[in-house]
Amino acid sequence: MDFSGKKCPFCKERFFPSRFRPDQRVCSRQECQKRRRREYHRHKLKSDPEYRQTCRDSQRKWRERNPDYQRRYRLKNPGYVEKNRQSQKNRDRRRRLARLVKNTLAFPVSSLSAEVYLCHEGREDLVKNNLAFSQVYIFQEDRRSVVGGG
Numbered sequence: 356m357d358f359s360g361k362k363c364p365f366c367k368e369r370f371f372p373s374r375f376r377p378d379q380r381v382c383s384r385q386e387c388q389k390r391r392r393r394e395y396h397r398h399k400l401k402s403d404p405e406y407r408q409t410c411r412d413s414q415r416k417w418r419e420r421n422p423d424y425q426r427r428y429r430l431k432n433p434g435y436v437e438k439n440r441q442s443q444k445n446r447d448r449r450r451r452l453a454r455l456v457k458n459t460l461a462f463p464v465s466s467l468s469a470e471v472y473l474c475h476e477g478r479e480d481l482v483k484n485n486l487a488f489s490q491v492y493i494f495q496e497d498r499r500s501v502v503g504g505g
Contacts, residue, residue: 360372363382363387364380365381365387365390366382366387368384370382370383
């Protein structure tokens with residue numbers, strides 16, 4: 356009989372398995388058990404198509420029973436709404452850039468305090484958004500306030 360116990364793979368602490376589950380691999384701490392269940396679920400989603408479909412169906416049914424959940428969540432969490440709005444703007448910007456066929460115009464590519472534009476002159480023959488022929492201009496707004504009459 357092993358009197359030193361087993362070592363939990365998550366918290367690295369020694370523990371003694373339950374006498375009802377001598378093959379127990381993870382200690383009984385709540386955080387370690389949550390992690391064990393989470394890893395099992397993740398592995399099962401990857402390896403078992405039937406389990407994955409059951410989870411999808413369960414999520415779909417929950418959404419059908421709670422149709423106004425998203426609206427209520429957004430009302431309670433305005434920070435989430437703003438963060439999502441900014442993320443969507445960035446996704447839209449990347450999508451627009453990816454769809455460009457001819458890059459013969461100037462457009463912003465950064466949300467820094469300095470504005471960055473990519474410009475092409477007379478390159479109508481470009482098929483893809485090829486930046487090899489580009490010139491980069493950086494325009495930075497002067498944000499210093501003028502004190503006095505100067």
